[in-house]
Amino acid sequence: MSLTHDTGQPIEKQPxxxxxxxxxxxxxEYTHTPDAAENYNESMYLNAFDLGLEAGGWFRLGNRVNEGYAEMSVCIYLPDGRVGFMFGRPAIDSNDVMEAGGLRIEVVEPFEHLTVTYDGKVCLLDDPASMADPRTAFRENPIVACSVRLDYRGVSPMYGGKPQYADGRELPVEPGKSFAKAHYEQHCAVTGTITIDAPPAADGEPAGDATVIDIDGLGLRDKSWGPRYWQALTWYRWLPMVFGDDFSMMLSVIDRGPDADGGTQPPATSGMVLVGDEYHKILDCRVDADWNERGEQTALRCWARTAEREYEITGEVLSMIPLRNRRSTPDGEVLHTRITEAMTRYECDGRIGIGMSEFLDQVVDGWPIGVATP
Structure with a gap:
């Protein structure tokens, strides 16, 4: 838009x-100079699924360099329903690379090509639900070797980024209430191999052949940076899903807590639909779930609206592992966050897809806050 003065010459309107x-x-795509906030977190997450095998996994590194460690997670969903999982807080003293605990995430070409490698161990779970008590789960289940070699190549534009003022100033962030100051995502084609050794027999030798998962599928990757506490949000529902390299989605529903007057307000909804080679922004969406006796999702009924059309999506949980994060406040209160990570089969427009349903809830009086009490 421009204005004119009496000479007829255009005057550009300043932003x-x-x-x-x-x-x-x-x-x-690379690491940033950390903020001064103690809870600064630089996080990269990537998932990968092969629909034909109904198998895959996800991988995350969260550099908390100001606290001296990284959060490292590897989660593999095997075709037979077992889950291989490992979590650690390996020590780090810089934010120069995304590499810790045997997991490495490398940018080959920004926005186009990334790789994930892992050489380490996983806890092999016949009953993934047992990870609700991680100490017991790690003690009572076999720990076996795992190798990951995956290539990620973008099939979509980028979604998201860093909100800031138009003149380059950063938005104010309150570290104690922050989940991230910047976040972006992208759907990808994924190829490579995941190998998990068989558990040992009584003599210590592997009791069978290793499980080799040859991935030729799709996934989603995201990145965020800035101060983060897992307790900064009351609850959220995050559903990345892939149907094909021409049709994929991500739905996000986040509880915003009370408004300025202490009243309730509707959750914040966002996301995108990949149609062909472009993203259509989700203007509104809804996620309803069926629950088991532990308040874990078992099936989903979703609705989403873009400027172009509406979508109805159903989901069936194939394999789910419950994870947790605990943090003590300065006055000694223990805050407990539960995150249920479920490989989920989706259906939309007659097409079958696969992906994740990741539900985060703060646990209050022993129950996830976003789940109705049975």
């Missing part, structure tokens, strides 16, 4: 410096 814009640069 509002206080307008909020979203910025994403190729260098954001």
């Amino acid at each position: 509002d410096p206080d307008a909020i814009v979203t910025v994403l640069l190729p260098e954001d």
Whole structure:
């Protein structure tokens, strides 16, 4: 838009410096200089699924360099229903690379090509639900070798980035209440191999052949950075799913807590639908779930609306592992967050897809806060 004065020459209207814009640069694919906040977190997450095998997994590194460690997670969903899982807090002293605990995430070409490698161990769970008590689960289940070699190549544009003021100023962030100051996602084609050794027999030798999962499928990757506490949000529902390299989705529903007057407000909804080679932004969505006796999702009924059309999606949980994060406040209160990570089969428009349903809830009085009490 432009204005004119009495000479007839156009005068360009200057952008509002206080307008909020979203910025994403190729260098954001690499690590950033950490904020001063103690809970600064630089996180990369990638999942991968093969629909024909109904198998796959996800991988995450969260560098908490100001706290001296990284959060490292590897989760593999085997075709027979077992889950291989490992979590650790390996020590780090810099934020220069995304590599810790045997897991490495490397950017080959920004926005185009990444690799994930892992050489380490996983706890092999016949009953993934037993990870609700991680100490017992790690003690009573075999720990076996695991190798991951995966290539990720973008099949979509980038979604998201860093909100900031138009003149380049950063938005204010309250570290104690922050989950991230920047976040972006992308759907990818994924190829490679995941290998998990068989558990040992009584003589210590492997009791059978290793499980080799040859992935030729799709997935989603995301990245975020900035201060994070897992307790900063009351609850959320995050559903990344892939039907094909021309049709994929991500649905997000986040509880926003009370409004300024202490009243309730509707959850924040967002996401995108990959149609062909472009993203259609989700303007509104809804996620309803069926629950088991532990308040874990078992089936989903979802609705989403873009400017172009509406979608109805159903989901069936194939394999689920419950995870947790605990943090003590300065006054000694223990805060407990539960995250149920479920490989889920989806259906939309007659097409079958696969992906995740990740549900985060704060646990209050022993029950996840976003789940109705049975």
